[in-house]
Amino acid sequence: MDNKIVEVFIPGPAGRMEAKYYKSDKITSPIALVLQPHPQYGGTMNNKVVVDTFHTFMENQFSVCRVNFRGVGKSDGEFDNGQGELADAAAALDWLERENFDNSQCWVSGFSFGSLIAMQLLMRRPEINRFIAISPQPNVYDFSFLSPCPTSGLMIYGKKDELVPLEYIVDLDKKLSAQKGIKVDFQAVNDANHFFKNTEDNLMKNLDKYIKKESALF
Structure with a gap:
């Protein structure tokens, strides 16, 4: 399967963006965009959590793209404090949709800083059906x-996240669970830190289960 992952360059607002892309053989396959953690802290699309998430979508017959933000x-x-990165993500989604114009579902996922960009993209793109936010940082x-969150999705975090005090996650859960008509699942991974060091397998099991359950609804 890996030999079908190709390197592509997507036209973006700041020039070309480096990306990795896998096209599913499935007709009208669902699509997913996976976004990287913070560029100024060493985040890239080759981050382990990003790569593992990409593979989990692949294994569920999605056409999936992961992209390096500008710079x-x-x-x-060069890095643009989130504004430019949101524009990059939108351009990547445009490209992914053009490549898969007959897609049956559209998902967006991001890790850490990438989860913020994913959620901002979600607010602007009504075609997004589901999201997966990994290690969101509502304290930062x-x-x-x-408000309101336009679609159901998954927020998943480590029980031992050293960067995000638990009360911020609890508070976000309360806000989102009060909304009618959508269901945002909050899942904790035991013993996991912010980066899911040594607990990636548990993270991916949870993601796989969620993707299987939710993609079957469409």
């Missing part, structure tokens, strides 16, 4: 823009 790897441009970034 990362071979991507043109304001997630109050998710």
